[in-house]
Amino acid sequence: MRRKNRKKFVYLFITFIILGSFLIFLDLILRPAIIKVAESKTQLMATKIINEAVQKNVSMINYQDLMGIHKDNDNRIVLMMPDTVLINRISTQTTLDVEKELEKMETQGFTLPLGLVTGSTLFSNTGPPIRIGIIPVGMIDVTMEDEFVEAGINQTKHRIYLNVNTNLQIVVPFLRSDVNVSVDVPITESIIVGPVPEWYMKFNSQGEMTVPGINPRMGE
Template sequence: MKKGYTIRIKYKIIFSFIIIISIFAIFIYEFDKTVMPTVIAVSEAEMRAKAIEIMNKTIIDEFMKQFNYNDVIKIDKDKNGNIVLLKADTLRLNKIACDVAIKAQKALSDLGNVGIQLPIGYITRNNVLSYFGPSIKIKMQPIGFIETRYSSEFESAGINQTRHKIYINMKTKIRIIIPLKSSDVEVSNEIPIAETIIVGKIPKTAIQMDLNDAGFRLKNFSD
């Protein structure tokens, strides 16, 4: 009698264990299928916004310190005031682009090491539940290259007046790291760094703006 009772207890324990494992497996499956895509999407959006904020701040800080249009863009005129040569100092532009890439990489790495905390309620995008529930820690790691490239455009601004705009484009890849998952995201942003009105007739042959060759590409330390 005692032996049969012991066997029944063992069967109950085994059966209970199987039920618990099955429920846990179903929960993990449903969580991965329904919740994780939302978690990844929100994490990507948050980290992308943080990365762009860092990139913009780095660009603005460095160009405010180092960039002066009259030093970078050389304008030569003839005795009649007509422009005979318009040329960029690509060496100076490359130096600024290098400093931007290095400092942006460090700032992105620092943010990635610290990470950000997102409450589960925030992930639901429900205004009432935004700050409730346990938090998920999201980390980020720069991967690949940080690349900075220049571009410029000229447009008429009146008689013998030309508006010249210079842009810098910064591009990199980051890896979003959350518990059980990771996702690679490309982040790029273009912002204007200079806009000026050039007075004088500019023939096309006078423009030697090789900005497509100016820029810098920095390999991430983590690769």
């Protein structure tokens, strides 16, 4: 009787060791996959939120609203000056909208089927759901930026866009990972015919004007 009990105990012990080893093996394989898929999903969700927030606040904005153009008597552009009041309003409202929607993400989170993280197309929608939590970390940085791009002979394209940068933390059972989300969303653009003025008021990181400076393109 004792021999049978001892043999049963050995079988149970071996089974426990095999099962434990298998679970550890699965954990080592699935842990990076879970993090990778969760980070990708979080990036997509946050990017969608940022794009929608920006479009909501600039849908009725055109180039002339943001940039004042001053010309001389020969109709040549001599000064370009951004509307700082409007820029600050857009940046502030966009920050508030993104913050509000990210807070909803934190409350709702999302789930991933276990089959999705295995990389199998056949079983991508199968398996128990894995709950993913999202926590906004740090500030939401919204800046308006611009760039000049050559657009043809004697033509320059002036692009204006918002850069939105924030950090999120994804939380999986026993796992955490930080995700940086940085999105450039185009707002408006215009073609400048003729040379870009040597002097113009530039955007800075607060959406305000700097003192007149030399257009960096002029030195190229």
